[in-house]
Amino acid sequence: MPGSSPLHRLSPGVKLLALAVFAVGIVATQQALAPIPALVCGLAALALGLLAAVIAGLRGRRLLRVALGFAVVGVLVFAFQAWQHGPMRALTVTSGLFALVIAASAVTASTRAEEMVDAITRGLRPFRRFGVDPDRVGLAFSLAFRALPEAFRIAAESRDAARARGLSRNPRAYATPLVIRMVAHARATGAAMQARGLGDD
């Protein structure tokens, strides 16, 4: 998302590093602290994540979309944790996970994909001696960013095609063309990348 917030102005490398520290901090506090302080930390992390999202301009419907996207996983995680360890632990784990999703969304909303790819490529340069190719990894991230809207488009078209044939309740009529078209898209993208010489050097 375009913008000029303090998060937009921060370098992508710093944001990715902060996100990594944030993630490690959440996991560490959940492991090391007693249940009540761990819950307080989880809720504080969630508040921090929400603050970052608001600063990045992720508000209203956009924020709701992120929350709904997390809801399915969140409910499952909460249910499993509540069953295994009780409701307090479930709330701690789920709030920590949600905080991480919100913070990651704030980072992606305030960073252009190209800046992110550059930061990843730069960050991986020291690992070149271990056989890591930073440009290729960066390119893989670019493709992942690009693949998401394309996957949504193909999914919507497959759903409409199934509906148009009166097969909206038939999962095969939706899933089969979706999978085939996704694979075809991946092959076409591979050919396009080869044609553009991406990954040659």
Next chain:
Amino acid sequence: MIEFDGAEVALDPDRTGDEQVRILHPLDLVLAERRIAVIGPNGSGKSTLARLVNGLVLPTAGAVRVHDAAGSPLDTIDDGAQVRRRVGFVFTQPAAQLVMPTVLEDVALSLRREHRRRAERDAAALAVLERFGLAALADRSVHTLSGGQQQLLAIASVLAAGPGILVADEPTTLLDLRNARRIGELLLGLDQQLVVATHDLELAAQCDRALLVEGGRVIADGDPADVIARYRATV
């Protein structure tokens, strides 16, 4: 210049004689004209011929060579990376060709080799977009563009890398008449040597040479008016 030296493409090159299924029969051609059209029915081998030039398809026998700026031949099998730098390729479906999320970023991706610093790269990418009338869309997501805009961007992204030859595989097939004409005029006006596989006979007629492909063979080759007339007669 592009040379096909007995180049053929077979599905099962290990078999011999009549057992072999050939997509393209042995082809000897020298393409030196600036604008070359490849026409023919669906499944005739046009796209395979076009893809041979860029090395997307490699000949199962014979060779395909493109000449670099100094006139030295580059073999599509032995010099693949150099060939891809020399020959840009535009696909029918631009959505699959656009790799980055936004318009500016996709063009900038083609410039990574020339400009390591992002600010320089973005400035160069913006200059390319201005040349193609796409600067106002620089920050737009590529998947929100119309088909014509996507194809224009795909061409801009390919040309940003500075190829000497451009191959376009049915670049106007998915476009409406206005966008098809716009893209056609753009392609015909390029400085690069152009090889365009197309069903658009109006576009083919404006090229300097046309090849008619049918059943994996070039059955007519020469002045576009004559070749198109031959094609119409076979339909």
